[in-house]
Amino acid sequence: MAKFSDIKGFVFDLDGVITDTSIFHSQAWHQVADKVGSPWSKKLEDGLKGISRMDSLEMILQAGNVQNKYTDEQKVQLATEKNDNYLKLVNKMTPANILPGIKDFLDSLKANGYLISLASASKNAPTVLSKLQLTDYFPKVVDPASLKKGKPDPEIYTKGAEMLNLDPSQCIGVEDAAAGIQAINGAGETSVGIGDKNILKEADVLFANTSEMTLDNIKKQMK
Ligand code: BG6
Ligand code: MG
Numbered sequence: 001m002a003k004f005s006d007i008k009g010f011v012f013d014l015d016g017v018i019t020d021t022s023i024f025h026s027q028a029w030h031q032v033a034d035k036v037g038s039p040w041s042k043k044l045e046d047g048l049k050g051i052s053r054m055d056s057l058e059m060i061l062q063a064g065n066v067q068n069k070y071t072d073e074q075k076v077q078l079a080t081e082k083n084d085n086y087l088k089l090v091n092k093m094t095p096a097n098i099l100p101g102i103k104d105f106l107d108s109l110k111a112n113g114y115l116i117s118l119a120s121a122s123k124n125a126p127t128v129l130s131k132l133q134l135t136d137y138f139p140k141v142v143d144p145a146s147l148k149k150g151k152p153d154p155e156i157y158t159k160g161a162e163m164l165n166l167d168p169s170q171c172i173g174v175e176d177a178a179a180g181i182q183a184i185n186g187a188g189e190t191s192v193g194i195g196d197k198n199i200l201k202e203a204d205v206l207f208a209n210t211s212e213m214t215l216d217n218i219k220k221q222m223k
Contacts (some may be wrong), residue, residue: 001204002190004222008170010109011160011184012138013050014120016176017194017210019097019132021122022049024089028082029060036078038064046199050177052121052150053079083124090124093131101211106137108215118142119160119173119183121150140164152179154186161189172218178202192218 016022026045033040038060048056057079061067070078095103109116117140118125125144129135140163147155161171173184174192181203184191193203194210205221207213 001222002169004219006170007114007172007190009115009117009161009164009166009172011117011119011157011164011171011173011189013173013175013177013180014118014125014128015122016049017099017174018102018134019093019099019128021090021093021097021128022176024086025049025056027089028086029056031085032057032078032082033060033063036061036064036066036070038066046178050121050151050175050179050183052144053083053123055150057082087124087127090128090131093128095133098132098134099210101213103134105210105213105215106134110137112215115164115166116140117160117163119156120144121156151177152182152186154183154188157184157187157189161187172205174213175200175203190222 012018015025029048030040044063048059051059057075058067061070116138118138119142121144123144125141129138142156142159142163149155157173158168161168168188171189172192173189174194175181175184176194178199181191181193181200185202191203192205193200194207194213197206200206205218
């Protein structure tokens with residue numbers, strides 16, 4: 001693990017870290033699972049976190065062993081329906097959907113001169129940031145459409161550091177998903193996990209929830 005004093009930038013996941021949209025993604029995917037007859041489980045729900053839209057659909061179809069029942073066109077249709085339902089939920093969002101402590105944490109990063117970028121797999125990230133009125137905190141956003149591979153591949157976190165002109169070793173990545181922690185670690189950044197330690201086993205630094213994430217608390221766990 002890097003030393004805290006080496007850290008110059010933070011690369012953030014969005015869904016489940018900045019805001020509670022991971023619940024909305026789950027709700028919308030659950031509807032798709034019901035429609036195609038795939039069993040919905042906590043394990044599937046957790047495994048979908050951080051995973052791109054089409055890869056998520058593939059995982060849901062595989063859970064019901066119905067991946068060969070749909071043409072590519074029908075798969076795109078299912079993913080579009082999911083996104084339309086997801087956007088209905090997103091459209092009701094306000095800054096009240098920012099997770100506890102996140103605004104203060106972002107302010108403390110700015111006040112202390114840390115650089116900030118966003119490494120979300122979501123093509124809806126700019127819309128969500130705008131609903132939360134957080135767009136100005138994230139001048140650098142990795143475009144998930146530009147990626148060769150999604151999380152758990154490190155590419156998105158490598159790009160998040162590059163956008164800040166920092167070496168990965170100078171960056172902390174923040175994630176709520178196992179696939180995301182794997183991506184951060186693979187990119188050579190220090191990983192901060194938010195959530196269940198049984199799921200985020202590989203995180204360098206772990207907090208049960210966002211309100212515990214402060215610069216001081218990160219420093220304590222990094223030594
Ligand atoms: C990730 C979410 O941030 O974005 C996943 O954790 C989601 O649940 C992925 O599937 C892609 O999002 P979108 O908005 O492009 O469908
Ligand atoms: Mg997430």
